[in-house]
Amino acid sequence: MxxxxxxxxxxxxxxxxxxxxxxxxxxxxxxxxxxxxxxxxxxxxxxxxxxxxxxxxxxxxxxxxxxxxxxxxxxxxxxxxxxxxxxxxxxxxxxxxxxxxxxxxxxxxxxxxxxxxxxxxxxxxxxxxxxxxxxxxxxxxxxxxxxxxxxxxxxxxxxxxxxxxxxxxxxxxxxxxxxxxxxxxxxxxxxxxxxxxxxxxxxxxxxxxxxxxxxxxxxxxxxxxxxxxxxxxxxxxEVRYEDYQTEDADIVLTAFGLSSRICQKAVDLAREQGIKAGLLRPITLFPFPEKKIAEIAETAKVFLDVEMNAGQMVEDVRLAVNGKKPVYFKGRMGGIIPSPEEILHEIEQISEQVLSYQN
Amino acid sequence: MYHSDEIILAGFGGQGVLSMGQVLSYAAIIDNKETTWMPSYGPEMRGGTANCIVIVSDRRVSSPIITKFDSGIILNQPSMEKFEPAIKKNGFLFYEESTVVYPPTRDDITIIKIAAIHEAELMKKKQVANMIMLGAFLEVKPIVTMDSVLKALKKVLPERHHHLIPLNEQAILRGKELALQQLHLTI
Structure with missing residues (x-):
């Protein structure tokens, strides 16, 4: 049309x-x-x-x-x-x-x-x-x-x-x-x-x-x-989601709405540094893409959930990951939008602490 | 590798900062590029300053919220203080001469001073100062075509102001000349 x-x-x-x-x-x-x-x-x-x-x-x-x-x-x-x-x-x-x-x-x-x-x-x-x-x-x-x-x-x-x-x-x-x-x-x-x-x-x-x-x-x-x-x-x-480079990712970000745009940039910046990052964006929040996240939990090493709140969707991410991998959270509250650099910093820290420790 | 231009436009409310950004964004989509226009709204705006972030890119824009910019177009002192440090190294900073009392001091960016308000007064229409600034920017960073900018003016200006389009065009062209002169002075 x-x-x-x-x-x-x-x-x-x-x-x-x-x-x-x-x-x-x-x-x-x-x-x-x-x-x-x-x-x-x-x-x-x-x-x-x-x-x-x-x-x-x-x-x-x-x-x-x-x-x-x-x-x-x-x-x-x-x-x-x-x-x-x-x-x-x-x-x-x-x-x-x-x-x-x-x-x-x-x-x-x-x-x-x-x-x-x-x-x-x-x-x-x-x-x-x-x-x-x-x-x-x-x-x-x-x-x-x-x-x-x-x-x-x-x-x-x-x-x-x-x-x-x-x-x-x-x-x-x-x-x-x-x-x-x-x-x-x-x-x-x-x-x-x-x-x-x-x-x-x-x-x-x-x-x-x-x-x-x-x-x-x-x-x-x-x-x-x-x-x-x-x-x-x-x-x-009716589950819908957008998968951005999670296939080979060690660290998978989860974010919805505006946060996912910021995370996409953070993933690009991380990839430029050689950190294998990816992003799973739920498009339908209900029904939630729990199966897809459980599937990613088989291959990813760690999750980082990013939201503009104190940590809400992260509970559903944790339920889907079901203890298989650690799930970190980064949030800003009260109307503050996190910057891509702020998320990148979080990715760097996790990749230093968790990923190098696991290897 | 894809190309992306990240620009901050800032000044007082009423200087046409937001519509200057919209012209740029609209021209970008006419040129078949991707773009976002992200305004400040809320407490900052109510304090009298207005700004918007415009991103023009070859591919879908990821984050519309950014903290470092390739270029700044600055029309008042508070915005200069806020955004001079936010221009990326080797970036460009355009500012309006009469409203910025303390000129920028960085030596790792190109600084272009434009007497836009003075020039607009010479054109007997103070409101086109924003288009003089836009013209200056486009001379140095031709990220959209002039043809598209003129089409964009028609989209952004309300119909009752369409008779002012030729004047706006003139202002953009004058801005381009001024930027060229400034660049020669700088080099």
Missing amino acids: EREIRLMKGNEAMAEAAIRAGMKAYFGYPITPQSEVMEYLFEQMPKRNFKVLQAESEVAAINMIYGAAGSGARVMTSSSSPGMSLMQEGISYIAAAELPCLLANIVRGGPGLGTIQPSQGDYFQAVKGGGHGDYKLIVLAPNSVQEMADFVFDGFKLAEKFRGPAMILSDGALGQMMEKVALLPEGSLPHTVPAWAATGKPANRPPNVITSLYIEPEKMEMINHTLQAKYKQLQKE
């Missing part, structure tokens, strides 16, 4: 992609560093075929998403960390009611009101549930403006295929930076209103009920079984 090339901010690219992906409605509430999403959509609304609404709060916005998704519309919201926290109750309801929708968290430094600088401190919230109960989000972690756009299409597709909320987990830097983006044309992701949608009951079918309330525990357990079966299928079929 013919793609249109533009120079865009990550936030704008995501908004433009949502329009082209046939998003019918967006409900949101402004918060830095993702306010450009709604600004862009409002600017485009008069010219194109979708609706945007600024709700009175994030809580209202996510419940509008719940309602619109229940009626079978392709819908999306976005926010940044504190705003996403406010939405968690609604997200749990949407997961329980098995409704597709797309969420985007342009993460900023926390906890609390925190800072507006980029962070990856919401990995746990995105990947481990965030709201109450046993549910999961399908989580996609872009590391470029191109992927900020592409993952809107992928997110809608997965959400609709598995009937549940999908999330783009990004950060303030990816939202604010500009890169070349090749945009898919409008109409490339067709959508039909699904049979389960609450669209008004005709005489010839029983009512379609959208709910997350099941008083009898037996019924509730059945719903849980359905959800868990979906998550298993996701883990089996």
